[in-house]
Amino acid sequence: MAHTLREVEESPTAQAVERVSVGVLASVGRRVSDMLEYTGGLTMLMWETAKTIFRLRIRFAETLNQCYLLGYQSLIIVLLTSLFTGMVFSLESAVQAVQYGFGSFVGGIVSYTVVRELGPMLSAVVVAGRACAAIAAELGSMEVTEQIEALKSLGLAPVRFLVVPRLLALMIMLPLLTIFADVIGVYGGQWIAHAQAHIGTQDFMASARQTVGFEDVVKGLFKALVFAVVIVMIGSYQGLTTKGGAAGVGKSATSAVVTCIILIFILNFVMSYFLYAGA
Amino acid sequence: MAEPIARLDDVSVSFGERVVLKNCSLEVPDGTIMCIIGLSGAGKSTILRLLDGLIKPDSGHVYLHEHDICHMRESQLIEMRTKIGFAFQFAALFDSMTVGENVSLPLREHTTLSEKEIFDIAMHTLDSVGLAHTYHNMPSELSGGMLKRAGFARAVVTNPEIVLYDEPTTGVDPIVTHLLTDTIKRLRKQLNSTAVVISHDLQSIYMMADYVAMLFEGAIIANGTVEDVRKSNNPIVQQFLQGSEVGPIPL
Structure with missing residues (x-):
């Protein structure tokens, strides 16, 4: 039986399809708009922060305080994470390598991976879990309790007062933490290589020295510097845009950490690609 | 008018x-x-x-x-x-600073006064709202009414x-309520x-x-x-x- 176009358009199925299509389009539109708003807001915050730093409007005492809170207080967890990662990496590779007669390369493999990838990235992920959440939660609770507005009403710029000290502190401390992570990761690997695969310390270190150059260490530290910017800017932006009381603070902290860790993994790949692709 | x-x-x-x-x-x-x-x-x-x-x-x-x-x-x-001074509904004192530091902050950031002068002015302002004894307290140690008065002190410390x-x-x-109302009238004068x-x-x-x-x-x-x-x-x-x-x- 033939139906007219009008009958088809007015049928319940067609109306349901239309409703779902409009719903999907609206949802995609909202997400794209949210993402553009987030990116725009973050870019503005970074621009404000850069301007404040270049004008040297820096609160040194607060920067030192943040070095302690964000950097020094993360030292133990960074060391533990790096130590056990170096150890497990060595455990997995050393025994196999010795079996196939490549025992003398284990030091190089472990240190190469730790210095170029694991040291900077793991330190950043651990610090992101701790510092990014702390920054988002602290600034978020200041936002919902009107303390950010109070700062503005006192003629003080929140970027200079809150964001810049945290950014400078982590730009100093994360590379330092990465150096510690590199050293402890390599020594952890060396210890397990000796204990499990009987690879001598001298052989391990000789292989490490041959494989890893100063340039690799510098590139790893450059990565740490970029990760520091990501951690502070994401945490600060999430915190400063918090809405909705205590629940909003929790949401900000969670989404700051998730966004930050995802960005660290993506940026780590991008930087490795451009920094080491020619090597 | x-x-x-x-x-x-x-x-x-x-x-x-x-x-x-x-x-x-x-x-x-x-x-x-x-x-x-x-x-x-x-x-x-x-x-x-x-x-x-x-x-x-x-x-x-x-x-x-x-x-x-x-x-x-x-x-x-x-x-x-x-x-302009702004006294917020819930005071909005910075909870990482003492009451005295909160009140001193605008003077420290916007004037070239010495630390001694800043202390004297902040103490005098806190005294004018009856809170001189809370200079070294953290905001979390104050009652609701005291918090509001400390907020008043921070709002007026620069003579807006x-x-x-x-x-x-x-x-x-x-x-x-009576005390706060009286404080607002007195501070205005x-x-x-x-x-x-x-x-x-x-x-x-x-x-x-x-x-x-x-x-x-x-x-x-x-x-x-x-x-x-x-x-x-x-x-x-x-x-x-x-x-x-x-x-x-x-x-």
Whole structure:
């Protein structure tokens, strides 16, 4: 039986399809708009922060305080994470390598991976879990309790007062933490290589020295510097845009950490690609 | 009425779909206490934020000393805000600093005074609100009424020309309400400044206000001395002042 176009358009199925299509389009539109708003807001915050730093409007005492809170207080967890990662990496590779007669390369493999990838990235992920959440939660609770507005009403710029000290502190401390992570990761690997695969310390270190150059260490530290910017800017932006009381603070902290860790993994790949692709 | 120190001129503000102020105009006379009354969510706090340049109107102008603050750059706004004190509803003291550090902060950031002078001024200001003994306390150690008074001290420590009080008597007992109202009156006299107070507390408004303006559905529907507003023929004003459920205000 033939139906007219009008009958088809007015049928319940067609109306349901239309409703779902409009719903999907609206949802995609909202997400794209949210993402553009987030990116725009973050870019503005970074621009404000850069301007404040270049004008040297820096609160040194607060920067030192943040070095302690964000950097020094993360030292133990960074060391533990790096130590056990170096150890497990060595455990997995050393025994196999010795079996196939490549025992003398284990030091190089472990240190190469730790210095170029694991040291900077793991330190950043651990610090992101701790510092990014702390920054988002602290600034978020200041936002919902009107303390950010109070700062503005006192003629003080929140970027200079809150964001810049945290950014400078982590730009100093994360590379330092990465150096510690590199050293402890390599020594952890060396210890397990000796204990499990009987690879001598001298052989391990000789292989490490041959494989890893100063340039690799510098590139790893450059990565740490970029990760520091990501951690502070994401945490600060999430915190400063918090809405909705205590629940909003929790949401900000969670989404700051998730966004930050995802960005660290993506940026780590991008930087490795451009920094080491020619090597 | 004295010359206005601050003025809203045909101001409209919306948050998303919600229209908060619609072609609202208001003059704040110099050297007086002006109270703004109205229903919860009527946009009273929005007026304070407009006067402090914390938000910008969708249309219209906000003037302070005949300078339109809507077109000021952030650096000009920062300079302007040093002439304005803002006492927040829940004080908004920085909880990582002591009460003394909170009160000293504007002096430390905006003046070249020595630490000794800053300490003396902050202590004197805290003393004027009866809180000199709390200089070294953290805000979390203070009661609600003390927090509000510490907020007053931080707002007035730089001798501002105009002080904005956002619901200063909300959530405190009648004795503290009386104390806070008295403090606002005394500070205005001491500083020879202007005060704009948002409040629902009619008793305290009658005690301190020189002028009262009532905000309803985004516009000022009554404005004048306390007596003028009390005698207003507007049934909305009368229903609000009597606290009656019966009348034209939709519940």
